[in-house]
Amino acid sequence: MVLTGIRAVRKAALAVIGAGLLAASLAACGAPAGASGSVNSSNELTLYNGQHEQTTQALVSGFEKQTGIKVTIRSDDEDVLVQQIEQEGARSPADVIYTENSPALERLQESHLLAPVQTGTLGAVPSRDSSPSGDWVGVSGRVSVLVYNTAKLSPGQLPTSVMQLASPQWKGKLGLAPQETDFQPIITSIARAHGTAAALAWLKAVKANAGSDVYPDNETLTSKVNAGQVEIAIINHYYWYRLRAQVGAAGMHSALHYFAPGDPGYVVNVSGAGVLASSTHKAAAQKFLAFLVSAAGQRIIAQSDSFEYPLRPGVAAHPGLTPLAQLRPDTSDSLANLGDGSGALSLLQQAQLG
Secondary structure, three states: OOOOHHHHHHHHHHHHHHHHHHHHHHHHOOOOOOOHHHOOOOOEEEEEEOOOHHHHHHHHHHHHHHHOOEEEEEEOOHHHHHHHHHHHHHHOOOOEEEOOOHHHHHHHHHOOOEEOOOHHHHOOOOHHHOOOOOOOEEEEEEEEEEEEEOOOOOHHHOOOOHHHHHOHHHOOOEEEOOOOHHHHHHHHHHHHHHOHHHHHHHHHHHHHHHOOOEOOOHHHHHHHHHOOOOOEEEEEOHHHHHHHHHHOHHHOOEEEEOOOOOOOOOOEEEEEEEEEOOOOOHHHHHHHHHHHOOHHHHHHHHHOOOOOEEOOOOOOOOOOOOOHHHOOOOOOOOHHHHOOOHHHHHHHHHOOOO
């Protein structure tokens, strides 16, 4: 996937930082970088992190305080980390991978690169939110929504289906962030509901409607809508809440809108984590996964500026969010149906958006 602009700079910086952290961690153990098999301490972990860094840092800090186990974090986009793990194979220094979306974990599972998650950990969250095969556990949830500029559009003008975004009426008004892995489950959902030919036609139409308003990430896209440079876009809900936390309610000139119940654009996807089959610290890695779905870990998610939905029953989400139980997504879009994202990537490439 070709990466440009801000996204490419961010990736390069994170790669350098992550490599430095990893090298420092391994050097402290007297091992060369990449020689993961020689690191035997049971009191440390290497985490490949595709989640938002502030969320992960809060969780890691809580875990380290509770267990005394040191976690070295290497952050990058989840697709980059998956490719890295595939290239590293059995020599990967990673013990755990934590992703924003389920397709990345499904891809690793299909390649037999993940170890089974302990039964007690899987049982902490609803079974629908984790791997059907038990190789990764769901940690938090997010929902795809529309964000629109309130000075330019009224609620009555908004589409009720994601398919309507392909209409010519949105030409010059729509923004896209197609390189975001968050976008892939929506494409997969559309293809499942209407077929791959219809999904490809939809992608080509929204690309034409967006024109030059194609951005590297959902943070930028949400800011563009809020500033009025774009009128409408499809994002995951928490990007809007995070922007509001940054600029304050007075600085918000946008709002969220849900698609009609059951629409293929109305997708709830999960962020999850798995233990690498090649990990030499599996006991500590399993403890980390257990912490992520524990009451303590889930409260960190609920109380932080993550604005994602904790999945553990009994842990309430941030009070500003629409309760998870009130959402009406397309219930036929199980995690298994969302798959590994390969179909969505192929469609993006055919539409010249990938």
